[in-house]
Amino acid sequence: MDELGRKTVTEFKNAEKNSIIAVLDNIRSMHNVGSVFRTADAFLTQAIFLCGYTPQPPHRDIHKTALGATETVDWIYFPTTVNAVAALKEKGFKIFAIEQAEGSISLETFSLNKGDKVAVVFGNEVEGVNNDVLELCDGCIEIPQFGMKHSLNISVAAGIVLWELVRNNLKS
Numbered sequence: 226m227d228e229l230g231r232k233t234v235t236e237f238k239n240a241e242k243n244s245i246i247a248v249l250d251n252i253r254s255m256h257n258v259g260s261v262f263r264t265a266d267a268f269l270t271q272a273i274f275l276c277g278y279t280p281q282p283p284h285r286d287i288h289k290t291a292l293g294a295t296e297t298v299d300w301i302y303f304p305t306t307v308n309a310v311a312a313l314k315e316k317g318f319k320i321f322a323i324e325q326a327e328g329s330i331s332l333e334t335f336s337l338n339k340g341d342k343v344a345v346v347f348g349n350e351v352e353g354v355n356n357d358v359l360e361l362c363d364g365c366i367e368i369p370q371f372g373m374k375h376s377l378n379i380s381v382a383a384g385i386v387l388w389e390l391v392r393n394n395l396k397s
Contacts, residue, residue, distance in 0.1 A: 237297040242271040243391050244342040246313065248320075250306040250358055251277035251349045252379060259290030260380035261347070266294035268391045273298055274313075274344075276306040290380075306346065306358045313344045314361070322346045322354040322362045323386055325375065329365035332389055339394075345386055347379050 232240060247265055252258055258280050265273055275281050281302055282288070282295040303309040310320050321335075323345055337343060346362065348354030359365070368377060368385055377385070 234297055240269060242269050243394060245270050245390050246272050246274060246344040248274045248309050248344050248346040249276060249279045250346050250354050252279045253350060255280045255284055255286035256290045257380045259287040261383045262291040262294035262298050264384045264387055265298045268387045270387060273300040274303055274309040275300055276303045276309050306355060310358060310361045318342045318344045320344050320362045322359055322365045323382055324354045324365045325367050326365040329367035332366050332368050335366050336393060347383055350379055
């Protein structure tokens with residue numbers, strides 16, 4: 226493990242984070258939540274906001290997929306996603322729902338300006354991002370898909386989107 230250059234918990238906590246916050250809007254699966262924690266750790270995401278009935282650590286099923294990332298990634302619980310988005314807007318974040326919607330921006334064409342702070346909202350596994358939340362967002366980002374199915378598991382979508390945001394920031 227030493228050869229991989231992995232950070233300790235203390236090194237992770239002290240590391241400069243990417244100005245990205247993942248917002249989980251009423252996610253029901255603890256495994257999905259744990260997976261997003263693990264992905265957020267991998268990409269030095271600033272934090273995760275857990276909203277509504279999204280499960281919160283500590284829980285055995287979250288820890289099973291997070292593999293310790295609940296100890297490294299900062300998280301905050303909000304009773305509603307609307308409250309979370311309002312708090313982020315007050316702090317100057319641009320908010321984008323990860324959703325297939327009219328006028329959505331295809332992920333491969335989405336770009337940020339250097340220094341932008343962005344929050345991405347991942348919706349419920351069945352219902353997607355709540356309409357009240359969509360109205361507060363600065364836009365929607367859509368992951369291009371070419372097969373018969375036109376949805377991805379939230380943990381897969383989070384991995385794709387967070388990597389793409391970090392990768393694009395690294396190029397800036």
